[in-house]
Amino acid sequence: MPVTTQTLAPPPKTDAPAAPAALTSEELRALARRHGLTVSGARPSLPSYVRQLWSRRDFITAFATAKLTAQYSQAKLGQIWQVMTPLLNAAVYYVIFGVLMDVKKGIADYVPFLLTGVFAWTFTSQTIMTGTRAISGNLGLVRALHFPRASLPIALAIQQLQQLLFSLGALVAILVCFGEYPRPSWLLAIPALLLQTLFSTGLALVMARWAAKTPDIAQLMPFILRTWMYASGVMWSIAHLTKGRDLPHAVIVALQANPAAVYIDLLRYALVESFHASLLPPHVWALAAGWAVVAFAGGFVYFWKAEETYGRG
Template sequence: MASHVTPPLRPVAAQEPLFAYLRQMWRRRDFATALPMEEVRARHQDTLLGNLWHVGNPLLTVLVYYVIFGVILNASRGVDNYLLWLTIGVFSYNLTSKTVLAGAQAITSNEGLIRAVQFPRALLPVSVTFSHIITFWFELGMLSALSILMGLYPNPRWLAIPVFLVIQSAFNLGAAMIVARLNDGFRDVAQIVPFLFRLGTYASGVMFPLTRIDERVSGPLALIVKLNPFSSYLALYRWSFLGTPLTGFTLGVAGGWAFVALVWGFRFFRRAELRYGRG
């Protein structure tokens, strides 16, 4: 008599193996791209200027910072092409802050969808990240135009910009996954994250060079400033557009944070996959 081997029982709600989960994400990749494309188109459709606000809002922020820090507080002292330098800082920092802030709501604002449709939940923060990458390309176009107006023409360093965007986006996605899970369990997280990013604006070299901070701190605090992931991403784009110094240490910090955030953030997010949408 032929023996029949019964396959091992598996709980109905068991988590998928990693590679099976990644395959599911790849099969549903259209979900992660179509949704943000529609969101970008609809974001300012009720306004007169429409999609121009994708660059209009950050440019207004740059104008305010330029008047306060560049003119009134003289933060532009010793910085060549301060307006472009500041614009790069604001646009790059906003890419991370907006992605992570939206990521905090990735689960809580889609609970109806989660309950109705079976799909890898990690696609929600992926969709959020992709949406802000699309918007950032508008801003990169504005940066390119502003750079040319200031006499800084395209050069080989510009070829590194897409690579830098991938590195920064990997960090953004990992951070978005972390706050998405945290906010699903503790809804106060979405209120705390904006405050942390406002604080980070002043500690990341957005409006003034970090050398001003380095001169006043030492020891562990100085190391924390040097290991700041946000300032490292600003440095990448400033090197591309302005030719400011870029060290191997800064590249290592940027890549290291991206790797750690993406790997750990994905694992942290996925551990709670079965709990999302249950209230």
């Protein structure tokens, strides 16, 4: 059988152009910018962020109200615990500090004095604690929907304010039972609570960012808050403690400038007649306003700077 050789034909020539070179990352970014594309989840500017929050004000208030309603839904006494919790705390503090330690000596109307301090402190401490759970406790919502994340700590702060306003009815009734009757100075409680709300919300925003990155913060905060409470004159008078004692000047200034103590004193000045009879230093209102502005503005900006990181990881 003859052997044949097969000559392989060369590949046909084609006029197709060579594949174009890939665009560089800079060119791609420029192309995206020309067509209005933005980074997914990018942090908006601060003015835009504020506008987004304002446009979702209905959601924020509805979320706060829903949380408040559900908070004690499993308890048989329900919303009564909003009042019972600070009252039970006040009863314990009265026995330990007022009776056993006799810190009520020299304080007129100690029960109204104590109750006002407990209700004011409970509001601040609970607002800060809810801030630690604002992001970590709502990860499903954060990861599923796009909205300004500051809505969550602000809504939880509003929830605590709603709870405080509900509890104030019981506080007023108790004050009346102890001879504290409504008078014009009670109106001073409104600006005092407003400033305290701004201050507490600012700290809640700071704690929300910290706890989102380090969840253990939520476990540490109760110990920090308990220490802060003892230094804030909830159960005793800072003025009586520092009077006649050889304390370093820096310690006295720190106690008097303590923001929690400032807001407690303002509420006492408004509601407790014996406390109102004393002259409130004029700088206290300025100090309260300064703490509120610094805490809220600083906390808001601090939280906003990490907006694009919440819910990741």
